[in-house]
Amino acid sequence: MTSQHPDRRRWFALAVVMTASLMDLVDVTIVNIAMPSIQQETGASFSALQWISAGYALAFAVGLITGGRLGDIYGRRRLFLLGIGGFTVASALCGLATGPDMLVAARVLQGAAGALMVPQVLSIIHAGFPAEERGKVFGLFGAMVGLGAVTGPLLGALLTEWDVAGLGWRPIFLVNLPVGVAGLVLGRIFIDESKAPQALRLDLVGMLLATAGLLMVLYPLTRGRELGWPLWGYALMAGGPVVLALFVRYERAKSRRDGSPLVELSLFRVRSFAAGIGVQLGHGTVCGVFFLVWTLYMQLGLGWSPLKSGLTGLPFSLAVSTAAGLSVQKLVPRFGRGVLRAGAVVMAAGSLLYLALAEWLGTGITPWQMALPLAVMGAGMGLIVAPLTDAVLSEVPREHAGSASGLINTVNQLGVALGLGLTSVLFFNVVDDAGPAGIADGRAFADAFGSSMWWVAGGLVLVFVLMGALPRHRPQPAADAAGAAAEPVRKDGEPALIG
Structure with a gap:
């Protein structure tokens, strides 16, 4: 090569x-x-x-x-x-x-x-x-x-x-x-395959909480006019931020527990x-x-x-x-x-x-x-x-x-x-x-x-x-030692060309 x-x-x-x-x-x-x-x-x-x-x-x-x-x-x-x-x-x-x-x-x-x-x-x-x-x-x-x-x-x-x-x-x-x-x-x-350098697990509970919270805010907002702004729509929009707050609490706990939020x-x-x-x-x-x-x-x-x-x-x-x-x-x-x-x-x-x-x-x-x-x-x-x-x-x-x-x-x-x-x-x-x-x-x-x-x-x-x-200026990149440590690798152990 x-x-x-x-x-x-x-x-x-x-x-x-x-x-x-x-x-x-x-x-x-x-x-x-x-x-x-x-x-x-x-x-x-x-x-x-x-x-x-x-x-x-x-x-x-x-x-x-x-x-x-x-x-x-x-x-x-x-x-x-x-x-x-x-x-x-x-x-x-x-x-x-x-x-x-x-x-x-x-x-x-x-x-x-x-x-x-x-x-x-x-x-x-x-x-x-x-x-x-x-x-x-x-x-x-x-x-x-x-x-x-x-x-x-x-x-x-x-x-x-x-x-x-x-x-x-x-x-x-x-x-x-x-x-x-x-x-x-x-x-x-x-495109060569790459993953995060450390093993991660899918956070199903976090995924459900995030999805539910976002939908509770966005769905009634989008359909409200069509349905005549029903009471349940306002209730969902009010409950959405609560669910998203629960999501944040759960993610903090999961990060401490297994590092895979x-x-x-x-x-x-x-x-x-x-x-x-x-x-x-x-x-x-x-x-x-x-x-x-x-x-x-x-x-x-x-x-x-x-x-x-x-x-x-x-x-x-x-x-x-x-x-x-x-x-x-x-x-x-x-x-x-x-x-x-x-x-x-x-x-x-x-x-x-x-x-x-x-x-x-x-x-x-x-x-x-x-x-x-x-x-x-x-x-x-x-x-x-x-x-x-x-x-x-x-x-x-x-x-x-x-x-x-x-x-x-x-x-x-x-x-x-x-x-x-x-x-x-x-x-x-x-x-x-x-x-x-x-x-x-x-x-x-x-x-x-x-x-x-x-x-x-x-x-x-x-x-x-x-x-x-925002920062006034883009931070100057440090020496790429940290980046190299996190560089994605392929299955054969060579650095990934991309990904």
Whole structure:
């Protein structure tokens, strides 16, 4: 084996896991752009549309912590391949769905499979690359987020407009099949297996408590409007934090007893990790609100086609990609935490500019008039997404990479699910209040969009405040002795190339 061979295999493996992560990112944005088409063909209600996104986010959020720990215990390569296989099968079921109920069920399955696949991506990056290379890798990761933001809406719009083989919106899911199969084949070739260096056991009680606590908060929030906000929903939401508090107590006891908790609570003693988790939650909530209401505003409120809506989002997507690529490698080493805080300010400014233009121009607004505020919002988001991941993981020990990445993704998806649930209050309540006349001429959706954007801007102000708890600058990596001690190994005793 030549000296370059490990590096070459490592970067090939990185390409495989990033492609799988891109598939997940594209899938979310593709679904958003096709929502009105799904509604027209299937007769789905507003609640069903909400559940097509929220069902995925809920399953994803509640499964991510367990998915990350399963990778630590049973092998990250194994769980990655199992997740991408399940995601591919679920995508096929989404494409073959005969109605809204089947589509929602398939989306829940897709989210559960994604919860097995996605945590392994950050675990593989964190465990497979030394600290001095992670800035470059997370810069690539941020650029990939931007690529997903560009590709998803356009691909979804084109596939929906083209009506491939008379299938309407279905190809937005079926397009995952060749990507998923390729990921399975190439993953088996290039990714070497790795696990946590010490023996761990699956924490079933912790898994049940965490899942129950999250569902008790998120399920009634998402279905509350549809069911008329019943009393039991409020009771569940009040009981959710109690169950999560029991989960924390149990995890502390289990950590003392056998050292195999589902969540490594010692991670929260790492300031960068604890602060970053709070920022992830706030930013995820903002994104959950914005992306769904934005799509519904353009297509149902302004009457635009999926392709026109997708092209309108290009300035946003290109700005995200450009800013994300620059932020980690060029800006963060010089300005540190200030880059993330600037991102929150810029994104909030863009949202307020968008709000002002939407209210001034009404339903006569054009894509060109949206370009500037969208570009400003995208640049702000790009300054946040890539540096934030690096900031949260910067001081995490390698042996806890799976647990940490599972928590990062869980909190982000928890935020997205909260945002989707809040659309019931912030968006659909305004639409309902406008009555049939407002819905018919699009004014109801424009008003609901304006109401939601105030909350988006307010959420970004809160994110800015929380970012004040992040370290001013990224900690300098210590000599890699500790990392080497925790380096994953293959069955033959050689260091794993990745994973």
